[in-house]
Amino acid sequence: MGTALQAVVVGSGISGLTTAISLLEAGHAVRIAAAERALSTTSAVAAAVWFPTHVAPWERVSGWGAHTFDVLAEQASAQVPGVVMRESLSLYRESPGEPAWTAAVGNLRPARADELPPGYAHGLRYAVPLAEMPRYLPWLEERVRALGGEVDQRRLRSLDDVGEEADVVINCAGLGAGALVDDPSVYPVRGQIVRVSNPGLTMSVRDEEHPGGRAYVHPRTADCILGGTLDEGRWDTTVDETVGAAILARCADLVPALRDAHVLEQVVGLRPGRPTVRLEEGEPLNSGARVVHNYGHGGSGITLCWGCALEVTALVGGSHPDQRKYCSPPVG
Numbered sequence: 001m002g003t004a005l006q007a008v009v010v011g012s013g014i015s016g017l018t019t020a021i022s023l024l025e026a027g028h029a030v031r032i033a034a035a036e037r038a039l040s041t042t043s044a045v046a047a048a049v050w051f052p053t054h055v056a057p058w059e060r061v062s063g064w065g066a067h068t069f070d071v072l073a074e075q076a077s078a079q080v081p082g083v084v085m086r087e088s089l090s091l092y093r094e095s096p097g098e099p100a101w102t103a104a105v106g107n108l109r110p111a112r113a114d115e116l117p118p119g120y121a122h123g124l125r126y127a128v129p130l131a132e133m134p135r136y137l138p139w140l141e142e143r144v145r146a147l148g149g150e151v152d153q154r155r156l157r158s159l160d161d162v163g164e165e166a167d168v169v170i171n172c173a174g175l176g177a178g179a180l181v182d183d184p185s186v187y188p189v190r191g192q193i194v195r196v197s198n199p200g201l202t203m204s205v206r207d208e209e210h211p212g213g214r215a216y217v218h219p220r221t222a223d224c225i226l227g228g229t230l231d232e233g234r235w236d237t238t239v240d241e242t243v244g245a246a247i248l249a250r251c252a253d254l255v256p257a258l259r260d261a262h263v264l265e266q267v268v269g270l271r272p273g274r275p276t277v278r279l280e281e282g283e284p285l286n287s288g289a290r291v292v293h294n295y296g297h298g299g300s301g302i303t304l305c306w307g308c309a310l311e312v313t314a315l316v317g318g319s320h321p322d323q324r325k326y327c328s329p330p331v332g
Contacts, residue, residue: 004028005316008162010180011172012036012151013043014133014301015294015308017140019172022309023316024147032144033162035155035176038137042174043301045269047193047218047225048136049086049204050128052101053299054189054230056276061300064277064307066104071306072129082135085127086218088204089115091254092122102126117254120207130204131302132220156180163287168316170292171282174272177295183278189271189298190231192240194247196261198224205254215250223264226251230299237268271299279308281315292316 005028009020012034020030038044050069055061075083089111090096102108102124111123144151156162158180159169171177178186198219206216218225226247244266252258274296282291292315294308 005167006165007031007168007170007316008033008166009170009172010034010156010159010162011041011174011176011295012038012141013041013172013174014046014048014137014140014305015174015297016170016172017137017144018305018309019170019294019312020144020149021140021147022306022313023170024144024149026313026316028316029148030144031150031152031165033152033154033156035153037151037153038141039134042269042271044133044137045193045267046133046302047216047227048131048133048302049088049216049218050130050303051206051300052303054271054273055298055300055304058100060277060279061304062100062103064304064311065101065300067307067310068302068304069104069129072131072302076129080136081139082132084130084132086130086204087127087202088125088206090124090126091116091120091205091207092124093120093209095122096124099124117256119253128204129302130218130220159291160285160287163285163289166289168290168292169285170294170312170316172294174295174297174301175270177272177278177293181282181293183274185274186296187233187273188235189273190229190234190236190268191227191271191299192229192243192247192266192268193225193227194244194251194266195264196224196226196248196258197264198222199257199261201255201257207250207254210250210253212246212250215247215254217251217255217258224258224261226258232273235270237270239266239268241266271301272296273298277304277308279311290316
């Protein structure tokens with residue numbers, strides 16, 4: 001590869017961690033600077049199932065998503081903590097044709113009539129990666145450290161705060177990028193979810209066009225994540241009990257076994273919305289350090305993370321390893 005650079009990655013969510021790992025694997029020195037540790041970010045409360053949601057432009061999203069799918073599938077095969085391939089069922093009242101996202105999925109078939117709940121005439125069966133973030137994010141953070149990266153918890157006023165310390169600064173600040181680089185196109189996409197006990201479910205089920213709002217059921221090891229909402233422009237993170245009850249009701253429409261599930265908690269997170277993902281090199285900082293932006297992933301952080309990390313590393317410069325190496329346990 002070319003000259004190793006000193007890189008500062010701003011942000012410790014899924015985009016920041018995967019970008020840091022990608023740069024470290026390419027031979028660069030990396031430090032993460034973030035106001036919060038990984039388990040305090042929006043990424044930590046995400047349902048984290050591979051599925052393009054509230055993100056554009058598709059001509060770039062499709063490539064990032066396909067690459068991320070492959071990396072996560074490799075990690076699931078290697079039993080990376082928290083990553084599994086989850087059997088899934090998407091439900092439709094009208095024929096869906098071939099949605100664009102299915103190109104990355106591989107084995108996909110129409111659902112049989114006996115696999116559909118009442119009220120649905122169509123469905124698609126497939127498997128996609130799911131990451132249990134309370135397990136996956138610590139693994140990624142440990143991977144950063146094992147590769148020689150550092151994590152510095154600090155709140156920045158601007159990217160110039162770290163400009164003197166770096167050859168290149170990677171902006172993975174998510175929703176915080178709006179204020180950090182004065183980007184008024186960044187907006188919150190409020191998402192409320194309900195976490196319930198798992199009554200023995202092993203298949204994710206979703207209906208993106210449910211009359212009552214989006215509905216998805218994602219089983220995890222010890223619980224299920226039920227959702228959800230896409231409330232554009234809302235900064236309020238207070239749980240709305242009425243919204244939670246509606247989520248439970250429509251998810252039980254999809255999976256009747258959830259009617260008696262025990263509610264463990266309700267959580268609100270703010271996704272980093274933007275008309276399009278910003279992944280590009282920006283103007284240099286006052287110090288002369290280069291800047292590469294990687295934010296605005298909407299509801300698709302887990303879906304795009306490794307693909308975006310790969311493109312960031314290409315922009316920074318230098319050859320890039322096979323990302324299947326990320327399946328291996330932390331070294332050291």
